Structure formats: structure tokens, C-alpha cells
Amino acid sequence: DADVTQTPRNRITKTGKRIMLECSQTKGHDRMYxxxxxxxxxxxxxxxxxxxxxxxxxxxxxxxxxxxxxxxKFSLSLESAIPNQTALYFCATSDRDRGHNQPQHFGDxxxxxxx
Amino acid sequence: xxxxxxxxLFLSMQEGKNYTIYCNYSTTSDRLYxxxxxxxxxxxxxxxxxxxxxxxxxxxxMASLDTKARLSTLHITAAVHDLSxxxxxxxxxxxxxxxxxxxxxxxxxxIIQP
Numbered sequence: 001d002a003d004v005t006q007t008p009r010n011r012i013t014k015t016g017k018r019i020m021l022e023c024s025q026t027k028g029h030d031r032m033y034x035x036x037x038x039x040x041x042x043x044x045x046x047x048x049x050x051x052x053x054x055x056x057x058x059x060x061x062x063x064x065x066x067x068x069x070x071x072x073k074f075s076l077s078l079e080s081a082i083p084n085q086t087a088l089y090f091c092a093t094s095d096r097d098r099g100h101n102q103p104q105h106f107g108d109x110x111x112x113x114x115x
Numbered sequence: 116x117x118x119x120x121x122x123x124l125f126l127s128m129q130e131g132k133n134y135t136i137y138c139n140y141s142t143t144s145d146r147l148y149x150x151x152x153x154x155x156x157x158x159x160x161x162x163x164x165x166x167x168x169x170x171x172x173x174x175x176x177m178a179s180l181d182t183k184a185r186l187s188t189l190h191i192t193a194a195v196h197d198l199s200x201x202x203x204x205x206x207x208x209x210x211x212x213x214x215x216x217x218x219x220x221x222x223x224x225x226i227i228q229p
Contacts, residue, residue, distance in 0.1 A: 033216060040124075042203060042219035043158075058216050090157070103148050103160035104217060 003027045004107035006091050012113045019078040021110050023091030032074040033092040033104065034058075034066060036085075043090065049074055050096070081114045088112075117142050117208045121220035129228055131193055136223045138187040138204035146207040147187045148217065149178050151200045158203065162189075194227045201225070 004025045013019055023032065031050050035043040035058075045058030047066040055066060063085060065077045078085055088111050092104040118141040128134050138147070149161040162171045164180035164187060171178050175198065177190045187204055201224045205217040 035219075040221060042119075042221040043205075043217075044219070045216040048216045056216075059218075103150075103163050105160070106158040108157045 004091055004093055004105055006089075006107040006110050008110060009108065010111045010113075012115065013081055014115050015082055017081050017114075019081050019112065021076045021089055021091075021112070023074045023076070023107060025072050025091075025093045025105075027093055027095070027105060028071075029093035029095045029105070030071060031094045031096055032068065033094075034064075034074070034076045035090045035092065036060070036087040037090060037109075038087050046076065046089075078112075083114050086112060086114045117144070117206060117218045119204060119206050119218050119220040121202075121204055121223050123223060124221055125224045127226045127228065128191075128194055130195055133193065134191050136189040136191075136202055136204075136225075138189070138220055140185050140187075140204075140206045140218075142208075143182070143185075144206045144208070147180050148205045148207075149187070149189055150203045150205065152203065152222070153200050161202075191225075196227050196229060199225055199227045 007022045033048040034046040037043045044060050046064050047058050049055050049068045052068045067075050088109050090109050091107040094104045120139045122137050147164045150158040151161050152158050162178040167182040169180045175192045180187045201222045203219050203222045205219045208218050
């Protein structure tokens with residue numbers, strides 16, 4: 001089983017719809033992140049959370065919101081989807097207790113298409 | 116604002132050749148990460164470089180970090196087809212400890228031909 005699980009894996013929806021992408025992890029990590037990947041642009045940070053009471057905006061948070069329901073769950077919402085939010089979305093985790101010398105661990109991604 | 120630049124962005128090379136991918140970043144950071152991504156797949160961690168002069172090697176890949184020059188390199192020795200992938204460098208934008216968000220380069224799309 002994957003340590004970082006994203007659902008759904010693929011989603012096609014229409015402009016204006018509300019979308020929620022979910023991420024759950026079994027690694028016991030306290031820190032979780034959402035990134036989006038666009039062709040030729042690398043990954044960009046949307047939001048990150050250091051624990052259930054801590055939410056921080058990343059580079060491109062406009063148009064997105066997040067919820068940290070538990071240490072193991074971090075969801076990303078698009079309140080009113082628009083076509084330029086079509087992208088590949090990744091959830092990642094990291095472990096505070098092991099220090100910053102450990103990499104972030106990524107899920108398999110959610111491919112989101114907004115028509 | 117932290118910026119991370121990789122070059123080249125696209126590289127086609129022959130098996131058996133050596134080559135280097137460069138990663139420059141704009142502000143002080145002592146934590147740099149290299150990831151590999153295969154088409155349609157997630158990101159796989161390759162190296163974590165934490166200090167000036169750090170060098171790490173795994174198989175045909177070797178990564179180094181020069182924090183004074185704000186430069187990291189990923190060197191490929193005697194390339195083989197299985198190394199074809201997109202390689203990303205990423206830099207942490209918070210200093211002083213603690214995991215945090217990463218700023219990624221745009222990636223180097225590497226194709227290794229027989």
C-alpha cells in the first residue's frame with residue numbers, strides 16, 4: 001500500500017464546480033503539502049500544514065483552500081474551478097522529528113481537467 | 116522571492132556519455148534536494164544535500180552542492196537508457212531548521228538514446 005494516497009487519481013469537471021482532492025498518509029508524518037505541476041513549470045507550492053492547527057499559504061494559494069482534518073489527512077478544495085487550474089496535483093509529507101535532512105515524500109498525483 | 120533555475124531544460128544524449136545538469140538558486144539556503152520523475156509518475160527522492168561541499172553518489176549519479184555559489188550539480192556518468200527521466204532540483208525556502216515548502220526548478224527532461 002502506498003504511504004501517501006491521493007484520491008481521486010483522475011478527475012474531469014466543469015468550470016464553476018467545487019472540487020475536493022484528498023490526501024491521506026500512513027507514514028505518521030506531521031507535515032503535509034499540496035503542489036501543482038504544470039508542463040514546463042516544475043512544481044509550485046499551494047498550501048502547507050505543519051500540524052492540524054497550522055495552515056500556511058504557499059506561492060499560489062489564490063483560488064484554493066485546504067483542510068487538515070487529522071494528522072493523516074489533508075484535503076485541497078477548488079471552490080469554483082476554472083480552466084487554468086487544470087494541472088497535476090501532488091500531495092507530499094515530511095517528518096519534523098527526523099529533521100530537515102529528510103526529503104518530502106510524494107503521492108502519485110491527481111490529474112485534474114477543468115472544461 | 117526564492118528562484119531556482121535549472122539548465123539545460125532538455126537534454127538528449129547517447130548511452131555511455133557523461134553530462135552535468137546545473138541548478139542555481141537565488142537566496143541563501145543550505146538544503147537542496149534532487150528528485151526524479153518518470154512520465155506519468157510521482158517524484159522519487161534521489162539526494163538530499165545539506166552543507167557546503169556536500170557530495171553524494173548513487174550508481175551513475177553524483178550530486179554536489181556549493182552554497183557560496185548557490186549552485187548544485189547532478190552529474191551523470193556513462194549514461195544508460197534507464198536514466199531517461201525528468202530531474203528536478205528543489206530548495207527549501209525557510210532556513211533555521213524544520214521541514215517546509217520547497218521551491219522547484221522547472222526540471223531537466225533527459226533522454227538517453229542507445
